[in-house]
Amino acid sequence: MQQSIYLARIGSHEKGLVKIRKLFMDNTVIEEGQTMYHLSNSMLFALQSPAMLLGTSLALFFLGLMIIVYDAAQSAGCWGDDVKIAICFTVSFLYAFGSYFMAWHHIVWGLRKFSEDFM
Numbered sequence: 001m002q003q004s005i006y007l008a009r010i011g012s013h014e015k016g017l018v019k020i021r022k023l024f025m026d027n028t029v030i031e032e033g034q035t036m037y038h039l040s041n042s043m044l045f046a047l048q049s050p051a052m053l054l055g056t057s058l059a060l061f062f063l064g065l066m067i068i069v070y071d072a073a074q075s076a077g078c079w080g081d082d083v084k085i086a087i088c089f090t091v092s093f094l095y096a097f098g099s100y101f102m103a104w105h106h107i108v109w110g111l112r113k114f115s116e117d118f119m
Contacts, residue, residue: 021037023043024040024043025037025039025040062093066089066093069082069086069089070086072085
């Protein structure tokens, strides 16, 4: 949220785009009269850290939930209610996990193909 507020403030300045480019870009490479800008590694990390922290917290939450569900299923009988809950949880978790990675795979490969078109 703070990043978007700061970017909006900088962007509203009359030379906002130039300031944003100087803030984000590390170096310039001149190839055949064309200037290409590359995003700095520190800025890339700063922009990706909220999403990385969210992903990590969700993974740890589901790990804790799995421990609780499977621990209760282990102490239950052969086909008790806790075992049925564990099976439903496992199926839904595998579906969500598979859907997430399929979407991630298509986005990453789509961006690679998109970037190859401009190279």
